[in-house]
Amino acid sequence: MGKLALAAKVTHVPSMLISEMPGKHQGCRDFAIEGHREIGRRARELGVDTFVVLDTHWLVNSGYHINANARHRGIYTSTEFPHFIRDLEYDYQGNTALGESIAAKATAKGVLTRAHSGVESLGLEYGTLVPMKYMNEEADISVVSIGGWVYSAEMEESQAVGEAIREAVEESDRCVALLASGSLSHRIWDNREVEDGLFKISKPFNKEVDLMVLDMWQEGRIAEFIDMLPDYAKNCSGEGNMHDTAMLFGALGWDNYTGKGEMLHQYFESSGTGQCNVVFPVM
Numbered sequence: 016m017g018k019l020a021l022a023a024k025v026t027h028v029p030s031m032l033i034s035e036m037p038g039k040h041q042g043c044r045d046f047a048i049e050g051h052r053e054i055g056r057r058a059r060e061l062g063v064d065t066f067v068v069l070d071t072h073w074l075v076n077s078g079y080h081i082n083a084n085a086r087h088r089g090i091y092t093s094t095e096f097p098h099f100i101r102d103l104e105y106d107y108q109g110n111t112a113l114g115e116s117i118a119a120k121a122t123a124k125g126v127l128t129r130a131h132s133g134v135e136s137l138g139l140e141y142g143t144l145v146p147m148k149y150m151n152e153e154a155d156i157s158v159v160s161i162g163g164w165v166y167s168a169e170m171e172e173s174q175a176v177g178e179a180i181r182e183a184v185e186e187s188d189r190c191v192a193l194l195a196s197g198s199l200s201h202r203i204w205d206n207r208e209v210e211d212g213l214f215k216i217s218k219p220f221n222k223e224v225d226l227m228v229l230d231m232w233q234e235g236r237i238a239e240f241i242d243m244l245p246d247y248a249k250n251c252s253g254e255g256n257m258h259d260t261a262m263l264f265g266a267l268g269w270d271n272y273t274g275k276g277e278m279l280h281q282y283f284e285s286s287g288t289g290q291c292n293v294v295f296p297v298m
């Protein structure tokens with residue numbers, strides 16, 4: 016019987032890669048990189064063999080989509096930030112059976128979900144690739160990526176997909192870590208200001224709400240958070256409308272979840288947005 020062993024809300028900011036390059040920003044995201052490495056260490060200690068990543072950089076316009084290729088291999092350059100992420104080589108095993116099982120279960124719950132395999136040209140996006148670069152450096156853990164920038168879906172649909180993920184994992188023979196890869200608030204700076212805003216949030220209001228949300232997570236006030244999630248996503252420009260977060264909590268038990276989040280490092284501001292790495296115990 017399979018198991019959901021680890022769950023986390025994680026950052027994927029491109030400045031993590033800049034942090035590793037010589038220059039004035041070298042080391043600027045060391046703590047976030049270490050947060051990812053810590054999640055990778057914990058995953059290995061728990062016997063995790065598969066990462067399921069809810070990727071807010073995979074835009075889908077209709078239905079839900081899962082990259083269930085048997086192998087993910089390519090060289091990635093971000094079309095959004097080609098000056099930050101370029102020529103990133105990757106090669107991970109996938110898991111077609113798990114992807115197909117998640118899709119079937121979500122579809123049975125009324126949320127049309129397609130799993131794609133045998134499509135070599137369907138690559139991974141950087142919401143998956145950045146966490147995998149640090150959590151899965153040896154590329155020994157398989158990867159299933161799920162589109163998390165769901166253009167026009169309701170939160171309840173992502174809740175159902177999250178529940179489908181949990182059921183499919185538990186029916187499988189895999190040990191899984193589930194990652195919601197997306198920011199907290201996500202109002203990137205206006206174009207004329209973005210170059211100077213690498214370490215600053217764009218709206219004080221967003222920062223205050225982000226910090227309140229982190230308090231709620233650490234205090235286990237998840238039912239309250241779920242209640243405000245649609246307003247939070249809307250008013251604080253949630254990345255991918257925060258569908259990654261809705262899927263994550265769907266898998267954890269939605270408003271019945273009683274776990275408390277563990278921040279692996281401090282909240283940080285990046286190009287106008289609010290970021291974190293928070294682990295949630297699976298109950």
Ligand SMILES: [Fe+2]
Nearest residue numbers: 027072198254
């Ligand atoms: Fe992002």
